[in-house]
Amino acid sequence: MFKKFQPSTDIAGQTPVKSSVQRGIRSTILSSWKIDAETLEEIWPKKESIVHVKCREHVSIYTLHGEPLLFQSFDGPYFPTLRLLHKCESLLHPFILPHVRIDRGAIRFLLAGAHMMCPGLTSAGGSLPPAEDALPAGTAVAFDAEGKEFAVGIGFTKLGTEEMKSVNKGIAVESVTYVGDDLWAVQKL
Numbered sequence: 001m002f003k004k005f006q007p008s009t010d011i012a013g014q015t016p017v018k019s020s021v022q023r024g025i026r027s028t029i030l031s032s033w034k035i036d037a038e039t040l041e042e043i044w045p046k047k048e049s050i051v052h053v054k055c056r057e058h059v060s061i062y063t064l065h066g067e068p069l070l071f072q073s074f075d076g077p078y079f080p081t082l083r084l085l086h087k088c089e090s091l092l093h094p095f096i097l098p099h100v101r102i103d104r105g106a107i108r109f110l111l112a113g114a115h116m117m118c119p120g121l122t123s124a125g126g127s128l129p130p131a132e133d134a135l136p137a138g139t140a141v142a143f144d145a146e147g148k149e150f151a152v153g154i155g156f157t158k159l160g161t162e163e164m165k166s167v168n169k170g171i172a173v174e175s176v177t178y179v180g181d182d183l184w185a186v187q188k189l
Helices: 019-032 037-043 082-090 104-110 118-122 161-167
Strands: 011-016 051-055 059-064 067-073 099-102 140-145 153-157 171-178
Touching: 019 037, 037 082, 067 082, 082 153, 099 104, 099 118, 104 118, 104 140, 118 161, 118 171, 140 171
Parallel strands: 099 140
Antiparallel strands: 011 051, 051 059, 059 067, 140 153, 153 171
């Protein structure tokens, strides 16, 4: 999604978000992410207003003081930026999104923008949640990489985790953003 993102040409406009819309975004985040209200207050204080940055291909980025916090495509789910995810992991709130781990062999493909395939998640270095915590298709997840401390990407599942284990073929998680893409490179908009 952000493989060839250039703020100078891809941003169509920036508008402040109305407080009623901000309340709706907050409630959606609290219900869809594994985050409590206090942590969200640390990241995005209620008194602070966010700005809606409209980009090409119906991508919306929401910024606080110019720093990208979250984004969405069309009217899809809200995804945190990787910088926000890393900030939360360093604040000891590591599970904003469910995590899946890719093996060492899949890291170079992820960093080139590829989607994650089932074998990269089901091999010895990869890991998926246990059956009692199985994730359905369409769930937003963070990619951890074998041997790395922080998440290296964010995406959403194309298959349920139990289906990934049984099929073990094809695209398992569609990448949305990853370390090194153009959204990662942008620190202020």
